[in-house]
Amino acid sequence: xxxxxxxxxxxxxxxxxxxxxxxxxxxxxxxxxxxxxxxxxxxxxxxxxxxxxxxxxxxxxxxxxxxxxxxxxxxxxxxxxxxxxxxxxxxxxxxxxxxxxxxxxxxxxxxxxxxxxxxxxxxxxxxxxxxxxxxxxxxxxxxxxxxxxxxxxxxxxxxxxxxxxxxxxxxxxxxxxxxxxxxxx
Amino acid sequence: xxxxxxxxxxxxxxxxxxxxxxxxxxxxxxxxxxxxxxxxxxxxxxxxxxxxxxxxxxxxxxxxxxxxxxxxxxxxxxxxxxxxxxxxxxxxxxxxxxxxxxxxxxxxxxxxxxxxxxxxxxxxxxxxxxxxxxxxxxxxxxxxxxxxxxxxxxxxxxxxxxxxxxxxxxxxxxxxxxxxxxxxxxxxxxxxxxxxxxxxxxxxxxxxxxxxxxxxxxxxxxxxxxxxxxxxxxxxxxxxxxxxxxxxxxxxxxxxxxxxxxxxxxxxxxxxxxxxxxxxxxxxxxxxxxxxxxxxxxxxxxxxxxxxxxxxxxxxxxxxxxxxxxxxxxxxxxxxxxxxxxxxxxxxxxxxxxxxxxxxxxxxxxxxxxxxxxxxxxxxxx
Amino acid sequence: xxxxxxxxxxxxxxxxxxxxxxxxxxxxxxxxxxxxxxxxxxxxxxxxxxxxxxxxxxxxxxxxxxxxxxxxxxxxxxxxxxxxxxxxxxxxxxxxxxxxxxxxxxxxxxxxxxxxxxxxxxxx
Numbered sequence: 001x002x003x004x005x006x007x008x009x010x011x012x013x014x015x016x017x018x019x020x021x022x023x024x025x026x027x028x029x030x031x032x033x034x035x036x037x038x039x040x041x042x043x044x045x046x047x048x049x050x051x052x053x054x055x056x057x058x059x060x061x062x063x064x065x066x067x068x069x070x071x072x073x074x075x076x077x078x079x080x081x082x083x084x085x086x087x088x089x090x091x092x093x094x095x096x097x098x099x100x101x102x103x104x105x106x107x108x109x110x111x112x113x114x115x116x117x118x119x120x121x122x123x124x125x126x127x128x129x130x131x132x133x134x135x136x137x138x139x140x141x142x143x144x145x146x147x148x149x150x151x152x153x154x155x156x157x158x159x160x161x162x163x164x165x166x167x168x169x170x171x172x173x174x175x176x177x178x179x180x181x182x183x184x185x
Numbered sequence: 186x187x188x189x190x191x192x193x194x195x196x197x198x199x200x201x202x203x204x205x206x207x208x209x210x211x212x213x214x215x216x217x218x219x220x221x222x223x224x225x226x227x228x229x230x231x232x233x234x235x236x237x238x239x240x241x242x243x244x245x246x247x248x249x250x251x252x253x254x255x256x257x258x259x260x261x262x263x264x265x266x267x268x269x270x271x272x273x274x275x276x277x278x279x280x281x282x283x284x285x286x287x288x289x290x291x292x293x294x295x296x297x298x299x300x301x302x303x304x305x306x307x308x309x310x311x312x313x314x315x316x317x318x319x320x321x322x323x324x325x326x327x328x329x330x331x332x333x334x335x336x337x338x339x340x341x342x343x344x345x346x347x348x349x350x351x352x353x354x355x356x357x358x359x360x361x362x363x364x365x366x367x368x369x370x371x372x373x374x375x376x377x378x379x380x381x382x383x384x385x386x387x388x389x390x391x392x393x394x395x396x397x398x399x400x401x402x403x404x405x406x407x408x409x410x411x412x413x414x415x416x417x418x419x420x421x422x423x424x425x426x427x428x429x430x431x432x433x434x435x436x437x438x439x440x441x442x443x444x445x446x447x448x449x450x451x452x453x454x455x456x457x458x459x460x461x462x463x464x465x466x467x468x469x470x471x472x473x474x475x476x477x478x479x480x481x482x483x484x485x486x487x488x489x490x491x492x493x494x495x496x497x498x499x500x501x502x503x504x505x506x507x508x509x510x511x512x513x514x515x516x517x518x519x520x521x522x523x524x525x526x527x528x529x530x531x532x533x534x535x536x537x538x539x540x541x542x543x544x545x546x547x548x549x550x551x552x553x554x555x556x557x558x559x560x561x562x563x564x565x566x567x
Numbered sequence: 568x569x570x571x572x573x574x575x576x577x578x579x580x581x582x583x584x585x586x587x588x589x590x591x592x593x594x595x596x597x598x599x600x601x602x603x604x605x606x607x608x609x610x611x612x613x614x615x616x617x618x619x620x621x622x623x624x625x626x627x628x629x630x631x632x633x634x635x636x637x638x639x640x641x642x643x644x645x646x647x648x649x650x651x652x653x654x655x656x657x658x659x660x661x662x663x664x665x666x667x668x669x670x671x672x673x674x675x676x677x678x679x680x681x682x683x684x685x686x687x688x689x690x691x
Contacts, residue, residue, distance in 0.1 A: 007570055029267070029329060036322060043315070047570055052308045053368075057642055059315025060355075065348065065638045068321050069631040072344060075329045075337065076623050142308075142368075143653070146646035151659060154666050157643070161673040164636050168677050171632045172686040175625050199569075203576045207583075256599070257592040261606040273584030280580055281573060303576065304569035311645065333608040338623075345627050348634045355641045362648040440609050445591035449584060533689035536630070540687045544637075548675060551644070555651065559664045562655045 007048055015041035023099065032071045039063045053142040195297050203303040207280045214455045215245035221521045228525045255444030260331060263441065267330030272442070272449035275323040279456025282316040285309055286463040287371050289473050289506035290480050293498040301502060309370040310358055314351075317419070317460055321347050323453060324438045331441035339437025342427050342532065349539040350418035350425075353411055356547035360408040360554040361468045364401060374472030377401060378479045385561025398476040401469040407550045409469040411543055413519075416461030418539065420454055422520060424527040427535055462516035466509060473509040480505065626689055633681060640674050 018037035025031045039062040046055035149157055219234070219242060226233025234241035259268050284303025292299045306312040321344045328340020365373045381392035381399045392399075402409050418425035439450050466472060475483065483504055487497035530538065598605070647667055654663045681687055 003571065007574075010574070029264075033322070033326070036319075040319075044570055044574075052306075053311065053646060056308050056311030056315050060311065060318060060642060061635070061639060064315060064318030064321070064351070065631075065635040068325075068344060068348060069628070069635060071322065071325050072341065072631055073628060075325060075340075076627075142646050143650055146650045149643075150647055150650075150654070150663050150666055154662075157666065158669055158673075160643075161640065161670045164640055165673050165677040165680075168633060168636050168681060171629065171636075172681065172684055175629050175686070199572060200575055203572055204579055207576060207580060253591050253594045255591070256595045256597065258598045260608045262608055269588060273581060273588065276580050276584050277577055281577060284576065304572045306569070331608065333610075335609060341623060341627050345630045349630060352634060352637050352641065355638065356644075359641065359644045359648050362645060363651055366649060366652045368645075368649055444595060445587060449587065536687065536689050541682055544678065548671070548678070552671065555648075555664065555667070558651065559655065559660060562652075562660060 004048065008045075011041055011044050011048065015045065028074050029071070032067065032074050035070070036063055036067045039067060051141060053145060192297070195299075198297075198299060199304070202299065203284060206284055206303050210280055210283060210456060210459065211276075211452055213459070214452045215249065217455050217458075217517065217521075218248070218451070219245050220518075221524070224518070224521050225525045228522070249448075252445050252448050258443060260333070260441055262332040264330045264332065267326045268441075269446075271323055271327035271330055272446040274326065275320070275450050275453035276456070278316050278319040278323070279453050279460060282313045283456060283460050283463065285313055285370065286460070286467060287374060287472060288463075288509050289502045290484075292502045294495055301506060305369075305371060308368045310362065310368050313460065313464065314355060314358070317457065318347075318351060320453065320457065323450075327442065327450070328438040331438075333441055335436075335440045336438050339440065343421060343438055346418055346425065346427055346535060346539070347421070349536060350415045350543070353539060353543035353547045354415035354419060356544065356551055357408045357411040357415065358468075359547075359551045360405050361401065361412075363551070363554045363558060364404045370467050370472070373401075374467060374474060377471040378474050385558075387565030396477045398471055398474065400471045400476075405469060405550070405554070407546065408554075409465070411547050411550065412468070413461070413465055414543060416457075416464070417520070417523065418535075420457035420461055420520075422454075422458065423524040424529050425535060426529060427532050458517060458520050459513075462513050462520065465516050466512040470512050473505040475505070475508045624689075629686060633686070637674075637678070640670075640677075643670070 015038055018034045018041060021034040022031045022038065025034060039058060043055045043058035043063070046052075046058055222244075223233040223235075223241065234244040237244040237247050259265055281303075285306045286309075287300065287302045287305070289301035292301060324340045324343045324347075328336040328338075328343075361373075362368065365376050367373060367376075377399050379399050380395045381390075381397045381403060383390045417423075439447055442450065474480070478486075480501065484497055484501045487500035487504075488494065491497055491500065644667070647663065651660075651663065654660055
């Protein structure tokens with residue numbers, strides 16, 4: 001087995017194990033920390049695919065920002081009540097079974113897609129040629145990314161800025177609303 | 186193990202090297218603590234530790250023995266797993282990020298070339314930012330795991346502070362990336378070799394003397410100040426050490442910690458200081474470069490002195506390693522000096538500085554840099 | 568990217584840290600003579616206050632969420648900054664410069680709005 005294969009299998013086991021412990025741990029803090037581990041593993045998997053910049057973004061945005069918010073919020077509540085509420089009861093039982101069902105469906109789907117060997121990208125399309133050229137060079141793909149982002153899909157990029165602005169304003173508006181558990185006092 | 190070497194020999198050497206750099210980092214911490222205590226004594230017109238050994242240098246060994254002898258203690262209500270995991274985790278982000286900073290020219294022995302850094306990451310800056318951002322979890326784990334109100338408040342404050350200043354830090358780095366056009370730290374250092382030069386607006390300027398180096402500080406003075414200030418907040422040092430404001434929070438997120446576990450948090454904190462000093466050196470002060478001589482010139486001088494390629498390479502590496510460490514030590518000393526000079530900010534002042542002062546200035550720096558680069562390529566003066 | 572080396576050193580540091588903790592435990596010993604007061608969490612001499620029901624200012628969440636948003640916007644500048652000179656030499660300089668100027672204008676408006684709406688104030 002080549003070194004790349006060893007790395008791939010190792011990272012896959014880490015990601016799947018951490019992902020499973022997100023749903024299996026009864027303590028929400030452990031779940032959140034496992035999710036951090038999953039994000040780090042996914043970043044490493046990106047790096048094995050030569051998507052270095054994407055790996056860095058995964059680290060900065062998901063582990064460095066989004067998960068910090070998750071962990072911060074979870075740490076501020078008395079978790080004993082949540083522990084009881086989510087570990088028994090008919091409704092949570094239903095969600096558990098439904099979750100298992102969805103997971104099984106996803107697994108079957110992934111396995112059938114990957115074993116069929118047919119790529120979702122049509123043969124001979126410019127995108128396929130791009131991907132092939134990039135995979136052959138094995139180089140950093142930041143340039144292709146920025147070309148796509150800033151030259152080809154510029155409208156989407158600007159709209160994203162507007163979307164982030166809307167979110168920022170919405171967050172402040174929500175935090176101002178009176179009542180509920182998060183009211184400002 | 187891609188790019189950790191091609192032969193088994195190289196891989197083994199490279200792995201041993203990462204371990205050595207980590208141990209060097211851990212070793213540097215007691216020395217820095219000694220320097221800090223002696224330095225604070227010097228600043229406050231007192232002696233500091235001077236009894237144990239010459240100049241009190243063995244004091245750090247005595248401290249380590251004392252730390253080892255402290256009994257192990259976990260509060261009854263604490264979460265034992267997180268309480269123990271937090272100090273271990275404190276070592277990881279700092280060390281892993283520090284290893285991506287190049288400390289000298291590559292060492293060539295026979296057919297093999299060894300980098301004087303843990304590993305070369307081609308997205309250097311993004312990697313360092315991403316990894317060192319994970320230090321927040323250490324504080325949150327420690328704060329929650331010790332189940333104390335003081336710890337939790339300290340952890341929250343530390344986390345909010347660190348993420349706030351990460352914005353200014355990240356934006357200050359955009360200016361650096363614009364100037365060099367790369368994420369790779371080694372390429373940045375190579376770009377800073379030679380005399381100061383600037384081409385644009387239709388003319389090429391080269392400094393008359395080679396001793397005025399082509400350092401980033403001349404292109405990014407504002408960015409350098411912003412990055413250095415943000416680095417103080419990132420490593421939780423005074424004047425930004427609100428996480429452990431002892432008047433309000435006892436000791437912040439490590440209130441319940443003592444003995445060796447406490448020392449491990451210290452190693453993490455000093456590790457972040459070292460990353461900041463290393464980044465300042467690499468971005469703005471030419472990395473391992475020496476003003477007046479390029480690496481090729483030093484190598485040629487070594488070759489004429491020893492007449493042997495391996496010896497010349499060793500000479501080259503050693504000289505540049507020394508150069509890096511001198512700059513590195515100066516920044517570490519500034520960290521220590523500032524700690525004993527400035528008072529602490531209030532928390533709302535801290536947040537105001539981060540969001541309302543440093544972030545707009547970093548934005549201004551980015552816009553200015555981009556505009557100058559753009560205009561320099563488009564217009565000709567005179 | 569030297570992933571193997573990074574994973575190796577992470578494992579090494581983790582093992583190193585665990586060994587240090589066990590070493591300190593072995594030499595220093597576990598807390599033997601315990602009393603109720605000793606095992607309590609720290610409080611300045613009054614009965615202990617547990618962390619539960621701690622009320623934390625909503626500003627902490629607000630800071631974290633706004634951090635995520637601005638962080639994403641900053642991350643988008645990285646690939647732009649690293650290729651800016653290449654875009655200029657490829658003749659797309661003006662286009663890319665103006666597109667980022669619009670993005671930055673939205674960013675600055677957002678920041679200005681946050682500051683003006685006092686969402687970032689901690690004084691009250």
